[in-house]
Amino acid sequence: MEPKTIVKDKFFIVIRGKSRKGFCRGCIGRVEAETPSGELMGLLYSGGSNAGSAKSGGIVRREDTYPLTRHQAQLLLFVSSISKRLELLCNPQLFSAICELSQDDLVVVKHKKGHMPGLVKNLMQIGRKENKDDLQMLGFEVESVDNDHNLSSKKPAPLPLFSAADIVQVVPSYSVPLGLHWKDGQCGGLNKKAVTRINSMPNIGSHARQLRENHTEQSVIRSQTLSTSPLPLEVGSMVEVVSNTGITVYGVVRWLGVPVGKDNEWAGIELDYEVNGCSDGKYGSQRYFTCKGSRALFVPITKCSPDSRFFHSSTERVTLKPTETTPVPPVEDSEEDAPPIPESEALSLFVGRMKGIQGHINSCYLDATLFSLFSSAVTLDNICQKPADTEQHITCTLRKIVNRLRRQGFVPAQSVMNFRTQLGCDTFKTEEKDPEEFITVLFQKVLCMEPLLKLKSRCESSQGAYTFQIFLEKEQMRQIPTVQQLLDTSCMSGDLKFEEMPSCLMVQMPRFGNKYKMFSHIIPSTELDITDLLYNSSRQCFICGHLAEYECLQCLPDRKLQPGRVKQYCTTCNTQVHTHPSRQGHSPTALAVPADVTSDTPLPRHMMQLFAVLCIQTSHYVSFVKFGPDPHSWLFFDSMADRCGDDKHGYNIPEIRACPELGDFLSQPEEELARANPTQAPELVRRLLCDSYMFLYQNPAKPLSKSSHQEP
Structure with a gap:
């Protein structure tokens, strides 16, 4: 059966898979035909000086590509x-805004001196079109603005060219007139490529004019609405602030209150x-x-407005067009398994929006659990390495x-949804x-x-488990217990x-x-001390430190003997402690003492x-992860910190935040922690103390490995 010919231009970028017949990850191509099995046959647009030239690319699987419009393909082609x-594809909101840029729109670009605000002046067509299949690249001429929001007074000079990847923020200038005066002509080349001003920018026709008019009308309505009925802001709200120079900056509220010295x-x-x-x-x-x-800006709350890019009220919701699907970020195929992230690299790799899972x-x-287990844990490093040929396909998916x-x-x-589907139970696919x-x-x-745990009681054989559930009576503990006290008592x-x-x-x-x-x-x-919770392990006397021979459950809650801590005694101390009238009814249990251990042996x-x-709050799980030995090396991860678009067409925005303040809090002595008022702690510290659901501990000296695996 012959491949079906594609009439209308369809462009794509390869986002995953190994190099196959000309196509490799990150390549941009145009669909020429589609095979019955769903594979795409197309032209490949190479990089470098021949970026616009088309050549035969071969075949690529549809699921390894992401569709692009011609304009998107031209913009991405200029990104070397x-x-x-x-x-850039991983940031759909920014990429969409870049694709709709018009003349005199205000942008912030990466510059050799840092970030620079500027006005888009021209859309540049780069490269010569020598045959009908060639695809010319597109870049932007951006003119810098000074602190007064006027054009720079420097002598006229060729404007610098920027690619779409150089733009870090788009601030549409709705107050700027629409008068467009494009000039045809040639200007200096970039890397010796031909560069041409073109007489129109995308979406500058009636559609763009309507967009601008709609934006202007909506901004007026929003300002009127906000002036008569201000929306309450809270920690986590997305806001915008207009500076004195007219530049709009966007961010997320991390703290609300009255700073020292302010009213x-x-x-x-x-x-x-x-x-x-x-x-x-x-x-x-x-x-x-x-x-x-x-990145931290402090301003009076009256200067903040809800982020107009995501603004919605009870009668208005931000929706994505059907064509504005979520870009699928790249998949890195590699023969080598990636080790846990070093402490020195974790912040630069993880912190930010659209980070994590x-x-x-x-x-x-599932997101919070996977991130907690596999992002940085040393102990778990070996359990998800390259599988043997006989191992399950689902293990390969997890490894990826x-x-x-x-x-x-x-x-x-999508990657995690594939994993959930392979788990084989319908409830794992859709239910919490x-x-x-x-x-x-x-x-x-x-x-x-x-099983990771082997639990044993005196009267029963060993039982396996993967997690340990705390069971106890509330009366056994003080009001704010530690994890150590809960584990010992349970x-x-x-x-x-x-x-x-x-x-x-x-x-x-x-x-x-x-x-x-x-x-x-x-x-x-x-740190969790489980010395006294190990079966037949040599232990120290709680009082004198010599070899323990007895253990007493009834002494556990005794307020005169550090309540909540395991109590074991040598023969002498056991006798003395239980001569007290309040303890004469206790029934200490004899411990098994190894024959080769003497009373003064260091244990x-x-x-x-x-x-x-x-942690869990209102049915939503998040996690805190320690990514290094430094006490301040803590991350906070939320796989659904924000959302773009509605329930049908939108997508969740995961976020990771650094939280060194957690290290400051936990570095205090246990006595001070017990006296601390959790309600006055910083936001993330308070969330950890109030919402903790499961604590994960590792023994770096004993990593899990394939030797612990069962036979499939």
Whole structure:
């Protein structure tokens, strides 16, 4: 059967897959025909000096491509860096705005001196069209503006050319008249390419004029609406602020309050990009939140307006056109498995919007769990390496997700939806699940691993588990317990011990979704001491430090003996402690003491390190992840921090934020943490204390490996 010929021009960019018959990742092509099996046969537009020239490209799978309009293809063709082309596709809102740029629109471009505001003056056609199949590149001539928002007074000079990837922000200048005076002609070349001014920019016809008129009318309506009925702003609101020079900047509210030395309410805003004069979250000498340097802007709240790019009211919703589908970010195919991200590189790779794992259809439980387990954990490094030929296809899918996360810092929703589909249960595809359900399926069915925990009681054989659920009575604990106290009390109350030191310990708090939680706040233990919870392990006397021979459950809540901590004693201390009238009714249990251990033998402590915390608030899971040994190396991840468009055509915007303030809080002594008022803590610290659902600990000295795998 012959391939079906395509009449109308259809362009595409290759976003995944290995090089195949001329096409490789990042290449731009034009569809010539489509095979019955759904493969595309097309022309390839090469890079470099022959960027506009077409040559036979061969065949590429449709699922490995993303469709482009002619105009989009021309803009991307001028972006010489493959990675920057694909990165631009990951920012659909910005790319869409760049495609609709008109003369005198205000933009911010990357410049050798930093970020520069300027006015778009011309759309430039680059390269010579020597035959009908050639595709000329498109770039922008941008004229800088000075601080007074006027054109620079420097002597006339050829305007610099910028590609679409050089533009970091678009600020439509609705007040600028539409008078367009395009000139045909030649100007200096870029890299010796022919450069031509063309007499029209895309969407400058009646459609663009209507767009401009509609935008102007909507902006007037918005300003009238906001002046009569201001919309309340809160932490997390997307806002815009117009500077004294007329430049509009956009960002997200990270803090609201009255700064030291001020009388009125101000907003601390994390801007979309760096701006000279801004901070990293400090105002004066006081820190109010934390973000990348030169991105924190503090202004009176009266200067803030809801971000007009996403504005919607009860009668108006921002919707995407059917053709404005979410760009699919690139897939990096590599033979090598990516290691966990080093501490020195984590912030630059992860922090920002459209970072982490993109959420879709109740996937937050899975997104937060995958990011927590595989972004930085040292212990889990070996369990998702390149699979053997006999391993399941779903394991390969998971490995690709992990490698993509570690290499590019972003995994699109489609990749995770494919993984959810392969899990084989309809409820995993569309319904909200609990992390512990997913963790059990992940380790047992996908990774084919034995239970991470082996729990043993005195009277029963060992039982396997992948997570540890805290069970206890609220009366056994003080009002704000630590994770260490909860684990000790739960194990002692249930007469449970760990048969061996686990590589990974995931401790589930005494709460059930968003409906019930036993404690309003829980203090994280950055280190978990499980020495006294190991079965038949040599332990120290709680009083004198010598070899312990007895353990007492009834002493656990004793307020005179550090309540909540496991109590074990040598023979002498056991006798003395239980002569007290309040303890004479206790029934200490004898411990098994190894024959080769003497009373003065030094006994090591067995510690585990906190590397992530899963949290839930109003049925939505997020996570905190520690990405290095520095106490301040913490990230906050939300796979659905924001949304672009409506429920039908829109998509979720994941976000990762640095939160070193968490390290400041957790570095305090346990006594001070117990006395702290959680309601007065910084936003993310408060969220961690109030919403914690599962704490994840690792033993770096004992990484999980393929030797722990069961046979498929």
